[in-house]
Amino acid sequence: MTKTIWTMTIATILVAGLVAPAFTNNAYAATGFAGDYDPVNWTLTNTNTDGFVLTSGAPASIELVGGDQGFGGSGDTDYTVPVACEGDISFDWTYKTLDFSPFWDPAGYLVNGAFIQLSDNAGLTSQTGSTTVTVSDGDVFGFRVHTVDNIFGEGSFATITNLQTPDCTLDLQGEKLSVISTLESLKTGDEKTDKKIDKVIKHIIKSTDDKFWEDEETLVDDKKSKKVFDEEKKAVKGLKKLIKKADIPLQNSILDVVNILLDVDRALAENAITEASIFAGDKKVDKELEKSHRELGKVQKELDKAQEEIDNGKPDKALDKYGKAIDKFKKAWEHARHAIKHATT
Numbered sequence: 001m002t003k004t005i006w007t008m009t010i011a012t013i014l015v016a017g018l019v020a021p022a023f024t025n026n027a028y029a030a031t032g033f034a035g036d037y038d039p040v041n042w043t044l045t046n047t048n049t050d051g052f053v054l055t056s057g058a059p060a061s062i063e064l065v066g067g068d069q070g071f072g073g074s075g076d077t078d079y080t081v082p083v084a085c086e087g088d089i090s091f092d093w094t095y096k097t098l099d100f101s102p103f104w105d106p107a108g109y110l111v112n113g114a115f116i117q118l119s120d121n122a123g124l125t126s127q128t129g130s131t132t133v134t135v136s137d138g139d140v141f142g143f144r145v146h147t148v149d150n151i152f153g154e155g156s157f158a159t160i161t162n163l164q165t166p167d168c169t170l171d172l173q174g175e176k177l178s179v180i181s182t183l184e185s186l187k188t189g190d191e192k193t194d195k196k197i198d199k200v201i202k203h204i205i206k207s208t209d210d211k212f213w214e215d216e217e218t219l220v221d222d223k224k225s226k227k228v229f230d231e232e233k234k235a236v237k238g239l240k241k242l243i244k245k246a247d248i249p250l251q252n253s254i255l256d257v258v259n260i261l262l263d264v265d266r267a268l269a270e271n272a273i274t275e276a277s278i279f280a281g282d283k284k285v286d287k288e289l290e291k292s293h294r295e296l297g298k299v300q301k302e303l304d305k306a307q308e309e310i311d312n313g314k315p316d317k318a319l320d321k322y323g324k325a326i327d328k329f330k331k332a333w334e335h336a337r338h339a340i341k342h343a344t345t
Contacts, residue, residue: 032059032163036084042142043080049147051077061161066105066145073150080110080142083135085168094159095119095127099152102127109133110142171216172264176208176232179257186242186253193242200238204261207231218271221337228268229330232261236323244316251315258322262303265329269296272336279343288339295332299325 033039039055039062049067057063066077083089095118097105102125108117111133119127135141143160170178183201187194212225219225236258243254273292279285306321 033062033160034059036168037081037163041081043078045076045078045080047076047078048073049075049077049150051075051145051147053079057159057161059163061159061163063159064143064145066107067147067150068152069150071150075147075150077145077147078110078142079144080140083137083139083141086136086139088132088134089141090130090132091160091163092130093118093128095129097125099125101125104148104152105145106148107143107145110140110144111135112140115144115146172267173208173213173216175260175264176204179260180204182253182257186250196238196241200235200242203231203235203238207235217267218275219268219333221340223334223337226330226334229265229326229333232265233323233326235261236319236326240316240319243319255310255315255318258319262322262325262329265326266296266299269329269332269336272333272340276336276339276343279339282343284342285339288335288342292332292335292339295328295335299328299332302328 033042033055039053039058042053044051044053046067050069051067052065054063054065062079064077064079067075069075091109093107095102095107097119099105101121102119102123103121105119106117106121107119108115109131110116116133118129118131133141180201183197183204187197207228212220212222212228214220219228239254239258243251246254269292273289273296276285276289276292280289302321302325306318306325309315309318309321
């Protein structure tokens, strides 16, 4: 029995990342089968056939080989992965078959189980091409080698190379907005509870107001920008009203939201400190930087206290500590801002 090899050279998978409402991140996280598109995240499925995938060349390449189990009947060899974020997936492919004709072993790609053939049934036994596919968050993308007869040779998407995948990491402004969907999912239909959640969401939305943000990673160098931290602290205070009587799963969801917000605050403070450090050596700048670092040290103490409260079964008390940590992040950011202002005016 001969086997058909569809060498599908996926030269480029370009998925433009959706980061949050009104914000898009088009950076690439990795090249090749890595990160969200590492082979460990893909699933090989054979339906009435015996195809296989070779991943020893990953992250540079993989090889998908269709079935040829030696008796009649059609079958599919699929290699699929959940889409990490919405955008376009682009790839180059090389198809090769050892069968009499490409008709017997067509190959192509899948989106949510729908098969789109790329190989030409009337073409040569070796073929190449380039394709772009638009996908959405939550889709399942993949490749398929179909066999019409399961005999006389398999088809192969044999070599998939130069794969580029997107950076689906949210920017800081987007990270804040991302927790809104989590909060919406916590609504129960109880009017009082849902109103409390809506108030928390409003504070988060206010903290992402564009007038406070120079870009998605940096706050405007203005004292009014401290409202980003203030509104966030109000959001945490609102979550405290929910967490005390919540069950364990709900408590964990609330703590996850707070941790995301704290991570953003830390990044905002550290970004400002990094920017101010360019001017280190000036006496006033150094003094403000020292104050910034001192505040970050105080943050860790509050976080440690919060963890103790959680360990003691008092997550509501932990949120008090988290609120204080937000204040420390704000002060660290303010001192860095003062350093920058001194050095640039």
